[in-house]
Amino acid sequence: MFIIPDLLDTAQLREIRTLLAEARFSDGRQTAGPGSRNVKNNLQGDPSDERIQQVQRQVHERLTGHPQYRILAVPRIVRPMTINRYDEGMFYGDHMDHPLLAGDPPARGDVSTTVFFSAPDEYEGGELVVNSQSGEPRTFKLPPGHAVCYPAGTLHRVNPVTRGSRLAAVTVAESRIQDVTRRELFSDVSQITRWVQDVAADTPQERLANKVYNNLMRLWCQP
Numbered sequence: 001m002f003i004i005p006d007l008l009d010t011a012q013l014r015e016i017r018t019l020l021a022e023a024r025f026s027d028g029r030q031t032a033g034p035g036s037r038n039v040k041n042n043l044q045g046d047p048s049d050e051r052i053q054q055v056q057r058q059v060h061e062r063l064t065g066h067p068q069y070r071i072l073a074v075p076r077i078v079r080p081m082t083i084n085r086y087d088e089g090m091f092y093g094d095h096m097d098h099p100l101l102a103g104d105p106p107a108r109g110d111v112s113t114t115v116f117f118s119a120p121d122e123y124e125g126g127e128l129v130v131n132s133q134s135g136e137p138r139t140f141k142l143p144p145g146h147a148v149c150y151p152a153g154t155l156h157r158v159n160p161v162t163r164g165s166r167l168a169a170v171t172v173a174e175s176r177i178q179d180v181t182r183r184e185l186f187s188d189v190s191q192i193t194r195w196v197q198d199v200a201a202d203t204p205q206e207r208l209a210n211k212v213y214n215n216l217m218r219l220w221c222q223p
């Protein structure tokens with residue numbers, strides 16, 4: 001699980017909020033699977049609305065190009081963003097994101113992401129609660145523009161919003177490395193390799209670090 005601070009800057013957030021103020025939203029239950037239909041009560045941006053498409057594209061581009069996301073999620077396929085809105089009384093109860101993502105190309109769900117658009121003081125409730133591997137749940141109510149990524153196989157929920165409205169974008173990605181422990185180890189190795197490349201360019205140590213990194217990639221990464 002990791003946080004990407006300031007994935008979106010103030011100007012982008014302002015533009016997104018302006019677009020979403022006018023955009024069409026429809027009942028999120030329409031896209032819920034059988035396992036989550038009864039616990040889902042939110043609104044989703046209508047993907048046929050040009051304003052929604054613009055927000056989807058902008059956030060997707062920022063996320064998929066972000067160095068921290070690339071290193072930590074090792075994404076292969078990142079699904080289009082879904083724009084979620086929770087007005088007063090809305091929530092999304094405990095559920096898991098679907099392991100197989102329909103679409104072209106089909107993908108496996110490995111890493112889920114929420115990008116927060118609303119400031120924490122604009123709404124009450126609405127926390128994203130993610131059950132971690134150890135069973136101790138973690139609660140997120142992040143500043144606008146921040147993102148949180150967590151393994152798609154963890155149970156999570158959005159608490160009922162009791163005042164105001166909560167806007168966020170979510171997506172699920174297939175990682176080049178399915179196993180979460182390997183993914184973390186690979187991210188660590190890629191970070192230390194970059195550091196060695198910086199401080200010890202053209203040394204046997206750099207060549208060794210590159211070798212380990214490349215061979216781990218060959219061993220674990222799906223092309």
Ligand SMILES: O=C(O)CCC(=O)C(=O)O
Pocket residue numbers: 084092097114128156157158168170
């Ligand atoms: O809005 C969120 O933060 C997460 C929503 C969610 O879990 C989902 O759309 O699958």
Ligand SMILES: [Fe+2]
Pocket residue numbers: 095096097112156
């Ligand atoms: Fe979810």
